[in-house]
Amino acid sequence: MENRVAIVGAGVSGLTCGVLFAERGYQTAIFAKETGQQTTSGAAAALCFPYDAGPADAVIAWALATYKTLIGLSSDARTGVSMIDLRQFSRACEIRIPAWAIPLGAHRVSASAVVNAVCAVPKRPHADSYGFKSGFALKVPLMDTTIYLDYLASRFRTAGGSTTANVRFEKPEDVGDAFDLVINCAGMGARELAHDIDLEPHRGQVAIVPKIDNLQCAIVCDDAPLMYAIPRKNDCVFGGTNDVSDNLNPDPVTTKAIVAECSRVLEIEKPRVVRERVGLRPFRKSGVRLEKEKLSDGRSVIHNYGHGGSGFTLSWGCAENVFEIVG
Numbered sequence: 001m002e003n004r005v006a007i008v009g010a011g012v013s014g015l016t017c018g019v020l021f022a023e024r025g026y027q028t029a030i031f032a033k034e035t036g037q038q039t040t041s042g043a044a045a046a047l048c049f050p051y052d053a054g055p056a057d058a059v060i061a062w063a064l065a066t067y068k069t070l071i072g073l074s075s076d077a078r079t080g081v082s083m084i085d086l087r088q089f090s091r092a093c094e095i096r097i098p099a100w101a102i103p104l105g106a107h108r109v110s111a112s113a114v115v116n117a118v119c120a121v122p123k124r125p126h127a128d129s130y131g132f133k134s135g136f137a138l139k140v141p142l143m144d145t146t147i148y149l150d151y152l153a154s155r156f157r158t159a160g161g162s163t164t165a166n167v168r169f170e171k172p173e174d175v176g177d178a179f180d181l182v183i184n185c186a187g188m189g190a191r192e193l194a195h196d197i198d199l200e201p202h203r204g205q206v207a208i209v210p211k212i213d214n215l216q217c218a219i220v221c222d223d224a225p226l227m228y229a230i231p232r233k234n235d236c237v238f239g240g241t242n243d244v245s246d247n248l249n250p251d252p253v254t255t256k257a258i259v260a261e262c263s264r265v266l267e268i269e270k271p272r273v274v275r276e277r278v279g280l281r282p283f284r285k286s287g288v289r290l291e292k293e294k295l296s297d298g299r300s301v302i303h304n305y306g307h308g309g310s311g312f313t314l315s316w317g318c319a320e321n322v323f324e325i326v327g
């Protein structure tokens with residue numbers, strides 16, 4: 001019976017698994033090198049919308065399960081989860097609404113709605129000046145990571161879970177033998193921990209700017225240059241980038257370009273930058289790894305990493321899947 005569980009990693013994947021196992025009566029402990037805002041999860045915006053992760057079928061199933069749980073959490077403001085109108089645009093072509101999003105209410109937005117996308121932000125020019133050709137809108141959960149990660153950590157503690165920070169394991173077997181089962185939620189760290197050369201760091205840089213009055217929807221354009229403006233409770237996240245790189249240092253030239261493009265689309269004066277953040281999306285070329293493996297000491301590890309740009313979007317669906325594997 002594997003009921004003493006050690007989780008490696010305190011990002012959104014580790015915390016969500018932690019909550020799920022601790023609340024279901026398992027003796028659960030999290031061990032992590034970094035916690036809270038130091039993790040990649042702390043750099044995300046984070047919308048519940050699949051991006052830069054595979055395989056498509058599994059991702060959609062995990063995302064829909066997560067979407068459902070997050071809708072429940074959005075009724076309590078203390079969780080940091082809220083529902084937001086996401087407006088996704090294309091500069092290049094007629095945008096395709098993903099089939100899974102249609103039953104959730106996704107609908108095409110016309111050129112005039114492109115103008116309205118910038119909600120009540122003053123000075124609305126002609127749609128053309130945004131450079132967007134087409135778009136769609138969908139209500140999605142938004143996790144304000146400055147609140148949501150603390151909420152998960154506190155819910156984990158309340159359920160009896162313990163967290164040990166500043167611990168770096170070389171291999172899963174390094175987890176003490178007080179535990180029967182290891183869950184590997186190490187994100188990019190799994191490249192070393194599980195010797196997985198399939199993991200590729202998809203570097204993302206964002207600029208945190210002060211709250212923008214009247215901006216009530218999230219605006220995203222995936223065509224180059226990647227652009228998004230995501231309003232949160234106390235600030236706004238301007239993005240972004242997606243390059244294969246391990247470099248965790250913010251690049252000031254990139255920050256300038258991000259702020260310039262977002263300000264152009266929103267038709268506002270360039271705001272001051274409160275903070276720059278860089279995170280490495282743990283993209284795995286062969287797709288999210290969610291499977292059980294035997295360790296050399298006879299115990300088992302369940303891998304749950306490689307979520308790319310969708311760690312939040314897949315978090316509850318994947319945690320349930322990990323739980324099913326244990327069961």
Ligand SMILES: Cc1cc2nc3c(=O)[nH]c(=O)nc-3n(C[C@H](O)[C@H](O)[C@H](O)COP(=O)(O)OP(=O)(O)OC[C@H]3O[C@@H](n4cnc5c(N)ncnc54)[C@H](O)[C@@H]3O)c2cc1C
Nearest residue numbers: 009010011012013034041047169187189204279311312313
């Ligand atoms: C700019 C940006 C924007 C994003 N926007 C979104 C979004 O809108 N929606 C969305 O769903 N996702 C988004 N993502 C992706 C999302 O942030 C990641 O998929 C997610 O954070 C991965 O979470 P994780 O818990 O698996 O890994 P991480 O958050 O990286 O956590 C890994 C944990 O493992 C620990 N660890 C690693 N190796 C070891 C070791 N050897 N020993 C001990 N501990 C170890 C780390 O210290 C850390 O605690 C974005 C990412 C970026 C960078």
